[in-house]
Amino acid sequence: MKGIVFTTFNDMVENRIGISCWESLLEKVKPASGGIYTAVEDFPDEELVAMLGHLSSMTGKPVDELLTSFGQYLFHALATKHPVFVTDKTDLFEFLKSIDGVIHKEVEKLYESPNLPEITCEQASARVLLLNYRSPRRLCHLADGLIRGAAKQFNTEVLVSHDLCMHDGNDHCAFRIQKVDERNI
């Protein structure tokens, strides 16, 4: 996992809860980096998973819920760092359809060997987009948050349902994203 994911997680914990929470996560997980993460370097996925587990015990919130909140926070950070991807599109569905073939392709040039998921989209109707997620890391709750973060960015109210999940033994996760307001169609 790239350092940008960890630095953003660090920001979220410090801004939403406080620096003492971040310090106690470092104390519990004892990352080899000592908590000094740089954006383009790789750090073990297990460190993030362990921090989420401790954060869950500290806050009483389930790990899946924390990952979805983090996805929303991460989207905002990625879009701020790489504004061209969001200014390039005016519609949420057009944006989501461009993740695999455009955005993550560019990410491959900007970050050395990133671990990216496979995302395919199918427009079921004017209001509904079906998005399939595949990744050996099974970070579908992070994807859920990233989708919600993108919807906020494009001022589009959506209902997101997670209809199939890799954690239930499926080979991919299926999301159904429905626009609520007709003005966004």
Ligand code: HEM
């Ligand atoms: C501005 C738009 C975006 C940028 C710049 C971006 C960039 C990135 C970067 C840098 C990573 C980390 C790679 C690594 O750790 O090695 C990543 C991972 C990921 N991206 Fe994107 N991303 C964007 C939008 C999205 C959206 C909207 C989704 C929603 C489906 C998404 C799904 C994911 C997921 C789930 C991962 C974690 C890796 C995995 O699942 O295996 N990304 N992305």
